[in-house]
Amino acid sequence: MLDRVTNLRRRVTNPLSRRVRRGLKLAETARVVRDRTGKSLAAQAREIAALRKKPGMVSAFDYYAYGLYDDARYSSAQKRAFVGWTYKALQDALNDRTWQAICDDKLISYAVFEGLSLPYPEVYAVYQPSGRTFGRVPALHTPEALVDFLRTEMRYPFFGKPVRDSHGGGATSVVSIDRDRDRLTLADGTETDVEDYVTSGPVRWVGGQRRQSSLKSGYLFQSRIVQHPVVERLSGGRVSSLRMVVLLWPDGPRLFRVTWKLPVGANITDHVIGNSGNVKCYVDRDAGRVEEAVRGPGPEGTEVFALGHHGTPIEAHPDTGEPLKGVELPDWDEAVALCLRAAAAFPGIRYQSWDLVLSADGPQVLELNFGGGVLQVPGGPGLNDDEFRQFMDAVGEYPRL
Template sequence: MWALATQGGLMNPLSAMRQVRAQGGKPLVRQLRELLACRLRASPIGVSEYFAYGLWSPELGPDELRQFIGWRQSVLLDQTLNDSRSRVLANDKLVNYLILQHLGLPMPQPLATFTAEGRRIGNETVLRSLDDVRRWLDGDVYPFYVKPISAGYGRGVTGVAGRDGPSLRLLDDRTLALEEFLKAFEFPPYGGMLFQRPVQAHPSIVALTGSKAVCSVRCICLVTPSGPQVHTAFWKIATGKNMLDNFSHGDLGNCLGAVDVRSGRIERAIARLGPGGRVDRHPDTGQPLVGFQLPDWTAALDLVHRASAHFPGLRLQNWDVALCPEGPVLIELNTESELAVPQAISGRGLMDARLRGMLAELEQAQARRRAAVAAGPR
C-alpha cells in the first residue's frame, strides 16, 4: 500500500514525508533510508505503516522500532493462534451470543432475529421474511440497533430511534426510507440480521463526549495456558452525531485512545493516522481525552477474562466492551485482529517482552501437546 489513509482520503507518501520534516521529524533522505530498512525486515513494515505508526519519530530507538509489526505478521499471528474451525464461535453473532447468554454474561438484549432458517439466540422474535420484518417494525419495538449476523468493522449496523410513516428515524437524527433500510437484509454474505436493544453509555463518558453514543473499548486478549491476559486495549471515541464509534481511518471524525491496561487511563489519543493526527481533547466538548479514567475498568478486564476462557480454539481474541451505568457489557467478539490500529494510537510496537513471553508460553504448550499426541495415551 503506497498511500496513507487519512481523514478525507489518501495521502501521497511524499506529502507525508514533508509533513514529518515540517514537524521537526527527520530529513527526507533519512526517512527514505528507514522506509527501505522497514521493507527489508524479516517481518516487513509497509510505507503506510511507517507513517501511521509514527516510526519517523526521533523519540523511537532501534529496540523500540523492532517491536512494531506489519499487517503480514498480524495476519500470521491470527492464522497461527486461531483455529479455523473455532472462528464461527466469534464471527457468527448468533452463535456467540447464544454462548454468552447461556453463561449469564452481560450482553445487549436481543429483540429479534431475521434468517430464512428461523435461527434465534433465546426467546426473541423470529423473523423469516421481509414481510415479517415490515410487520415487526409496525410495532412498539423502538429504539434498536440492527447488525448483520456475520460481518465486522461496523458494516451494515444501523441505530433506529423510531418510525415516521414510510421512513425510519435514525439515532443520529437522519431519516432512512424503509425499503432502503431493508436492502441490507437481502445481502447473502450477512447471513441474516440481529436486532438488539441499545445499551447506554456511562455518565462519565457522556459528559466527556457530549453524546449518548456508546464508546466501546477494544480489548486484545491472548488465551494462554496460564489463563487469559489482555495485552492491549484502545478506546473508540464517538464524535458529533455519529451513532457508531468506528474509526474507519478517521473518515467518520471519531477518535481513538490508547488505554493503559493496568490502570484504565487514556495515555494518548488520535483523530487520524499519520503525522499531525494526535489530539489531547475531545473535538466537540474540549474535555481532556489524555488522562481520562475509564469507568469500571477492573470489572471490564475481569469480564473479558471470564468470557475469553470459553473460546479455547481462539487464542487471539478481540472483545468490544461497552462501559455502561450498570457495568461493562460485552458487545461482540472478533477474530482477524487489525493490529495496526493499536500501534498507531499508542506509538508503541505490540511485539514487546510481554507479548513475546505470551507467545513463547503458547508455543511451549503446543510442543507439549504434539509430543503427547505422538506418544499416544498411557
C-alpha cells in the same frame, strides 16, 4: 481480441503505475517530514530500510502513518516493536480456524455468551427469510412481518445490524416511531418511512449486498445501550467501546492491550477505519487510564500522504470538547475481570479481540473478534514488544510474513 489485449495491458501496467504513484507520494511525504523535523532524507531511508526487515516488516507507508520518524516520540527500541503485519497473519499463526464461526455469527456468539452467563445487549428480534430463530426472541421471516413488528411490537430505541458482517456495515440506530405518520426517527435526526427502512436496511443486507453477508445469516435488533454517565458525558451520548486484546498463554488468559474507540459527528459506530474521523485512545491496562488519543482522518483524508493515516494526536473529543488524555475509565476492574472470565472459555483462540461497553448497569460484552486488528496506536507501544515476543516463544508460533 482487442478487448483481451486491453485487459492484459491493464493487468500488467496498473500494478506498476500504482506502485510508481505511491512511491512519488511517499517521496513528497519524506520531504515534508524533512522540512518539519530536520531529519534528512538519507536518515529516513536508512530507518525505513532497517524497520522493513523481519520480524517487524514495517512498510514505508506505516513508518510515516505511525510517526516513527519522530525521535522525540519513540526510542529506537520502541520503533522496532512496531510491525507491518496484517491481522490475518496473527490469526493464521495463533487461532484455530474451526472456532471462527463462533465470532463471525453474532447470534451464535450471543448463544454462547448466554450459556456462559456473560452480559450482552438484549436481542429484541431477528429477521431472516429462511426461518432462523433465536430462542424465544421474535423471529420475522418476511419483509411484511418485519414492517408489522416495527409498527406494533418493537421496543424503541433500538440498534440493528447484520448477524454476520464487519466494521459496522449495515448498522442502523433508531430512536422512535411516529405511528400516526408511519415514520421512524434515526439517531442522526433524520426520518424514514417504516417500509423504506425495511427495504433499504435489513432486506438489502440480508440479501447479500456485501460479501460478508453472503451467507444471508439475518439481521438482528437489540437494545440501544445506555452508557455509564461518565462515558456518556465524554462521548457526547454516542456509544463507544473498548477493544481489549487478550493473549491466551499456556497458563491462562492475560490482558495485553486496550484501546477505547469513540464515534464522532453523525457516526453511529466507533470503528476508526477509512475516513470515519472517529477517535481511538490507547488505554493503560492496569489503571484504565487514557495515555494517548488520536483521531483518524475524516472524509477530506489527510493533508499529506500517509501522515496521520493511523491517527493524529488530540487532547479532547472533537464534539464535546471533553479532555480525553488522563481520563480514568469507570468500572475498570469489573471490565477486566469480565473480559478475562470470558476469554478462558475460548481455548482455540489464542489472540482474542473483545469489544466491551461500559454501560450504566456495568460492563457488557459486545462481541469477540477472531482477527480484530494489530492494535497499534500512534504514540502507544508497537505490538511486538518484549511481552509479545515472550508469548510467541511460549506458544511456539510466529506469524508467517
